[in-house]
Amino acid sequence: MTTVSALGAERLTGVQLGALADELGELLVDAVEGGASVGFLAGLDRGAAARWWRGRAADVDAGRVATWAVREGGRVTGTVSLAYADKPNARHRAELVKLLVHREARGRGLGRSLLALAEREAARAGVTLLLLDTRTDSPAESLYASAGWTRLGVVPDHAADPAGALRPTTLFYKAIGA
Template structure:
């Protein structure tokens, strides 16, 4: 499913992947490695090999195929440059919500609106699946600004929640978005 595309100008487009093949896994691994090397606290420590990153995306692909999650990608003329996931498989007492995870944009493609496009597409897909609440957490000040600009509500900060890729501690900030 393509949510945004402009083949005339080769502008970035957002689409949902129904599976993760080897080419997708390699491109997604490049985005993940770039973000981790840039200091993003997204569950991985340095050094992150492309093999380990590709294995992660293949596991994500298994969840996509089971219907546990949706995987959105942002693509430009060179391939995948961003991604976000919508986690749908939650406890049975939370059928109304989903979690947003791994919103990543390659450093070469930042400041072009891709993060906003990915988040708006995730929100749209959440609505289409009957979700009325989305939640996420971030350790990025830049991401916090983006989420606030898009209408997400900041809940609070947990100090020393995780580690940065180089081993130093970082806080995480939780946000929610009502989809009604």
């Protein structure tokens, strides 16, 4: 792992992501249990969550995804990933995905720090436009707005929350780098 900030966030290789998959899976389960709409439904099994992370290793090694993790007290307490566009006309953009902070580690600025890290690293990689989506009226929506992201709009009934209820999703973008 390469540490890229005072935050102690480390950019993971595919092998390292695989080695941390159980801890990342615990973090993902914590997010879902806490009500975060991150693509999974309530009752997410820790094994299934770890397998999902292991399934990202090839994308990390191929450079399609970059993932950072923060470890505190012997466990992963936060992560963020960038999914790079693969089309020739879209290589200037990436999507911010899976910004997760363990509920016990919240309130100390870890999410904001991971967001800033992803923005810096995207710019270093030549990305000039970042995109993301998040559940409308969530704490994450407030974070992105306060960090200078531009609200593009809301899509009604875009994604199910962990309980399975359809909720609106807010789309954001941010111009960075050049």
